Amino acid sequence: MKSKVMTSLGRRGGVARAQKLDDARRKEIASTAARKRWQGPALVIDADPRDSGELLNFVANYGAKVSKKTASCDLIGATMRALRVSREDPFLSRMLPVFLWRVRNEISVDDLVTRSRAARLGPVLGYFLELTARVSGFGGFAEAISGLRRDAVGVRPTYFYKRTGESPFEAMAADEWTPSFAKRWGLLTGTSVESFASYFKKVRDL
């Protein structure tokens, strides 16, 4: 089997045979191998994300017109995992509004709210739903946002990113730069709406 693969890549024989080849032939073999290696889909969504790398890719690409999807998965479960991981990974949190907007017609928002509340993720979900509504203009989350407000009443503000509290400089910046709507969810994000909006604008239609 292996030799068939190697043959298809243009590789036959061992070191001695390779050394006998002229430069042009070597270049041709290397270029065939490179073409084979880099061709084909670089992303296949075939199951629930299995680790943090797959989760990041899932959030970045799921629901996009170009993404190859070969299996259904627990979308609400994946969304909740993304909400949790977003507090450690600013790259993922930047992508979440695009993801929520792409899956807006695929998920039951009521189920997402119920399961998120049970997992104590209510204010985080509320923040991202409101953010998504702000950057996309989508009005379908309004009821859920309004219901989730209760979860944030009287909540002591905490730094959204777990690392922020460890650095006095970043904590100071988060105190100063957090938009007021995020503070209403009890979250000191230090991230402007514009940061999410510019990314949303670039990738929403892909």
Add this chain to the structure above:
Amino acid sequence: MTRFGRAQLVAFLRAIDRNLTADVEILVVGGAAVVVGYGAEAMTSDIDVLKMVGSKEAFGEAVHNARQETGLAVGVSGATVFTSPDGFEERVRSARGLHMERLTFKVPEKYDLALSKIAASGQRPHDLEAVERMHVKHHLSRMTLVERFEREMRNVSVLDSRQLSLTVAIAVARLYGYEEGKELARKYGVPVPRLKK
């Protein structure tokens, strides 16, 4: 097969290269430059092109085909805001280990790129994270970073100098520790937070 991080973006760029019908050179800034140019373990789904030499049509078509081939929803667009040291254009370089047939991928030199990300990092925490991950792969000297900022950026940039100085002090604290950040903040006359005990 799912590829991650740099491998994913490289797969996408190689797909663009395969689909190009004419030579194109792009100068890329932002997260894609950090990941592809300096191997930082970060995730980005957009490529910010600051400058392009070659056919826009051929490039646009190749990007479209690359998305279809790879299944990657990577945004490719012109960089709208890019704040950098004054002489950065003379220091741009090709991304190491990325040889393609028709596409030439250029990135700013590492201190220029780091300072541009730091300038953007006020209210965008992922930019600071990207600089830190770049620093892990390609050590950034504090002295060079600060000198470059003071000589070519602080008083040249159109951004508010106080705000810019504060973001640099925050970045220095993240990369080299609280005391280093405090020293710089005092020098620039920007607020110094107290270390909580």
